Amino acid sequence: SAVISQKPSRDICQRGTSLTIQCQVDSQVTMMFWYRQQPGQSLTLIATANQGSEATYESGFVIDKFPISRPNLTFSTLTVSNMSPEDSSIYLCSVKTVDAYEQYFGPGTRLTVT
Amino acid sequence: RKEVEQDPGPFNVPEGATVAFNCTYSNSASQSFFWYRQDCRKEPKLLMSVYSSGNEDGRFTAQLNRASQYISLLIRDSKLSDSATYLCVVNLPYGGSQGNLIFGKGTKLSVKP
Numbered sequence: 001s002a003v004i005s006q007k008p009s010r011d012i013c014q015r016g017t018s019l020t021i022q023c024q025v026d027s028q029v030t031m032m033f034w035y036r037q038q039p040g041q042s043l044t045l046i047a048t049a050n051q052g053s054e055a056t057y058e059s060g061f062v063i064d065k066f067p068i069s070r071p072n073l074t075f076s077t078l079t080v081s082n083m084s085p086e087d088s089s090i091y092l093c094s095v096k097t098v099d100a101y102e103q104y105f106g107p108g109t110r111l112t113v114t
Numbered sequence: 115r116k117e118v119e120q121d122p123g124p125f126n127v128p129e130g131a132t133v134a135f136n137c138t139y140s141n142s143a144s145q146s147f148f149w150y151r152q153d154c155r156k157e158p159k160l161l162m163s164v165y166s167s168g169n170e171d172g173r174f175t176a177q178l179n180r181a182s183q184y185i186s187l188l189i190r191d192s193k194l195s196d197s198a199t200y201l202c203v204v205n206l207p208y209g210g211s212q213g214n215l216i217f218g219k220g221t222k223l224s225v226k227p
Contacts, residue, residue, distance in 0.1 A: 001160070041219070042201065042217040042218060042219045042220055043158065043201075043215075043217045044217075045214050045215065048214075058214075092157055092158075094215075101145075101146040101148075101163065101205060102148065102160050102163060103160075103215055104160065105157040105158050105159070106157060107156070107157050108156075108157045110155075
């Protein structure tokens with residue numbers, strides 16, 4: 001499986017500010033995803049990060065709130081914009097290769113908005 | 115009906131016990147099925163994929179019944195280190211959200227000495 005790192009691992013931010021989370025993979029992967037796990041809840045897919053084009057967002061998530069970049073096959077960023085306390089969550093990067101069904105997750109970024 | 119439903123738990127079992135988790139999914143076109151394990155404050159880690167014929171990995175056995183849209187995980191000879199939340203995960207068919215995993219809420223297992 002790929003080795004996935006995320007930065008930062010955690011942060012405490014004030015409402016109204018933005019935070020950019022980075023995801024780095026040690027090998028080229030075909031698909032990268034961003035998930036959110038709110039306290040006590042399971043994971044929800046935010047969007048699929050597409051290389052060189054706009055991300056594909058799931059229902060309930062929009063580009064203005066969660067802009068995503070993927071400049072190459074090993075790196076992606078997720079920005080949480082104009083944060084509110086409801087954005088307090090763990091944000092996880094996930095990757096998948098073309099020849100496998102399995103997805104693997106990064107260690108997550110624990111975000112607290114005050 | 116929720117897309118992926120699991121036993122609510124928690125399951126509190128003694129070491130050495132056998133424990134079974136059940137899961138049902140609503141989308142009959144689902145293609146791939148997995149069990150993930152999530153430790154407290156950690157990311158989910160793939161435990162095993164679930165194949166139509168059923169599969170076993172050491173003390174863990176996973177079964178899939180497509181007709182009933184039902185997945186199970188059996189853990190034999192439970193260890194203290196098995197304590198975690200077990201997530202039933204289904205991969206929707208390719209479409210607008212390729213590779214979209216749908217997660218159940220998880221079942222918490224606590225193995226006691």
